[in-house]
Amino acid sequence: MTVISSTQTGPVPVPVADAVRFRAACPDCRERFELMAGALRLAIGASRRTTFYSFTCPACGSAVRKPAGERIVELLSGGGVRTLRLHTALR
Numbered sequence: 001m002t003v004i005s006s007t008q009t010g011p012v013p014v015p016v017a018d019a020v021r022f023r024a025a026c027p028d029c030r031e032r033f034e035l036m037a038g039a040l041r042l043a044i045g046a047s048r049r050t051t052f053y054s055f056t057c058p059a060c061g062s063a064v065r066k067p068a069g070e071r072i073v074e075l076l077s078g079g080g081v082r083t084l085r086l087h088t089a090l091r
Helices: 070-078
Strands: 002-004 021-025 032-036 041-044 052-056 063-067 082-085
Parallel strands (some): 041 082
Antiparallel strands (some): 002 021, 021 032, 041 052, 052 063
16 A cells, blocks of 8 residues: 655645546456545454455446555545544453
8 A cells, every 4th residue: 555645846745635536456357556545444443454445447337445554544545535434342
């Protein structure tokens, strides 16, 4: 997952969610593409197993779910990707 920002001259504007693109790849068809922030979803759980991002492959239509470490969470949430915080039941 790589963040891509548009190149501009002059002062660097604060990125708007629709202006940020992320590079991704589909594990099924192996196609590589760029996705806008609105095409991704981020779920943050209590553990590494339950923290992931997901999207639909624009090439083959497969639902893709990949693990998200701290750096990916930081990039996606900072880029305007909608985030769902998963809660665990209290004992």
